[in-house]
Amino acid sequence: MSYSIGQVAEKLDISPYTLRYYDKEGLLPFVDRNEAGRRQFKDNDFNFLEVIVCLKEAGVPVKQIGHFIDLCMAGDTTLQTRYDFLADHEQQLMAKMARLQHTLDFLRWKKWYYKTALLAGTERIHYLPGTNHVNPAVRQKFERLVADGASPEELGRLV
Amino acid sequence: MSYSIGQVAEKLDISPYTLRYYDKEGLLPFVDRNEAGRRQFKDNDFNFLEVIVCLKEAGVPVKQIGHFIDLCMAGDTTLQTRYDFLADHEQQLMAKMARLQHTLDFLRWKKWYYKTALLAGTERIHYLPGTNHVNPAVRQKFERLVADGASPEELGRLV
DNA sequence: ATAAAATCTAGAGTTAACTCTAAGTCAAGT
DNA sequence: ACTTGACTTAGAGTTAACTCTAGATTTTAT
Numbered sequence: 001m002s003y004s005i006g007q008v009a010e011k012l013d014i015s016p017y018t019l020r021y022y023d024k025e026g027l028l029p030f031v032d033r034n035e036a037g038r039r040q041f042k043d044n045d046f047n048f049l050e051v052i053v054c055l056k057e058a059g060v061p062v063k064q065i066g067h068f069i070d071l072c073m074a075g076d077t078t079l080q081t082r083y084d085f086l087a088d089h090e091q092q093l094m095a096k097m098a099r100l101q102h103t104l105d106f107l108r109w110k111k112w113y114y115k116t117a118l119l120a121g122t123e124r125i126h127y128l129p130g131t132n133h134v135n136p137a138v139r140q141k142f143e144r145l146v147a148d149g150a151s152p153e154e155l156g157r158l159v
Numbered sequence: 160m161s162y163s164i165g166q167v168a169e170k171l172d173i174s175p176y177t178l179r180y181y182d183k184e185g186l187l188p189f190v191d192r193n194e195a196g197r198r199q200f201k202d203n204d205f206n207f208l209e210v211i212v213c214l215k216e217a218g219v220p221v222k223q224i225g226h227f228i229d230l231c232m233a234g235d236t237t238l239q240t241r242y243d244f245l246a247d248h249e250q251q252l253m254a255k256m257a258r259l260q261h262t263l264d265f266l267r268w269k270k271w272y273y274k275t276a277l278l279a280g281t282e283r284i285h286y287l288p289g290t291n292h293v294n295p296a297v298r299q300k301f302e303r304l305v306a307d308g309a310s311p312e313e314l315g316r317l318v
Numbered sequence: 319a320t321a322a323a324a325t326c327t328a329g330a331g332t333t334a335a336c337t338c339t340a341a342g343t344c345a346a347g348t
Numbered sequence: 349a350c351t352t353g354a355c356t357t358a359g360a361g362t363t364a365a366c367t368c369t370a371g372a373t374t375t376t377a378t
Binding site: 163174177195220221222 | 374
């Protein structure tokens with residue numbers, strides 16, 4: 001079974017332009033061509049394509065993905081290097097997810113801030129008296145509520 | 160207490176160039192200037208800066224962050240809009256984290272693939288006999304191990 | 319007092335990752 | 349046979365988010 005660039009693009013939900021760009025950047029050395037020079041993807045190619053999509057999603061730059069594909073084409077002598085590459089990006093991805101969890105927590109604290117302001121009808125309830133400056137104690141109050149067992153997502157939910 | 164652009168840059172671990180760029184894009188309308196025209200950040204400004212950094216980390220484009228800051232400057236009539244904005248990006252961030260978890264799982268399956276290949280000394284153990292194509296059953300074997308209680312991170316770990 | 323470091327603006331340059339255009343070839347349907 | 353649409357390449361254009369340069373001014377340190 002073989003697939004045109006358009007069919008692959010549809011399956012992966014990326015444009016044919018992007019696939020050609022990846023090819024230009026050396027990410028698709030495994031793709032066959034027919035007599036007329038058109039790309040003919042085969043089933044096994046999706047194993048590579050899945051890796052490319054995965055690394056993209058993980059935030060790995062195209063150049064580095066190209067490097068990994070080079071290692072794949074080089075054969076068994078690069079198995080350890082490939083493992084190390086993936087292990088490295090696994091660590092980076094875990095670190096990123098931890099950062100995003102903090103970001104999410106912050107977003108929820110701000111939601112709580114606006115929820116309580118909305119209920120009061122004004123943001124002034126969070127200000128130090130006579131100023132437009134947020135009272136630092138407000139943040140601490142939120143942290144206390146979380147420490148006392150309330151989940152940030154619960155606290156941030158309005159209705 | 161007030162802070163120069165350099166001091167703020169250091170605290171937030173971004174360059175003064177970037178801060179000036181944010182200002183140019185309308186993200187810092189709250190910053191005061193001294194007699195000579197230099198930026199003078201005050202303690203309360205860090206409440207805004209924290210939000211900017213948070214939204215950046217969440218992947219929100221600079222233009223949209225500028226829109227949010229505009230809402231902040233507009234006063235209490237925009238409280239609901241601001242809440243909705245944060246709730247929207249909370250959802251987007253959760254969706255992204257779910258995608259990243261899948262990406263991480265895929266990365267770990269590939270680590271297991273290379274780990275087992277390394278132990279065998281060759282990637283051929285994963286190929287269909289007489290081909291260079293990966294046996295689809297290999298992926299299923301990994302999934303079965305995970306279903307039987309092994310964690311993907313355990314399976315992917317070498318040594 | 320003076321040198322060095324930090325800041326200012328306007329605007330140019332950079333980079334990554336697409337995204338598209340042009341001009342041509344090939345394939346599928348009527 | 350012919351039209352329509354998918355594909356090819358080379359190369360230009362776009363966009364976002366910085367990142368830097370130049371030339372002037374201000375602040376800090378000796």
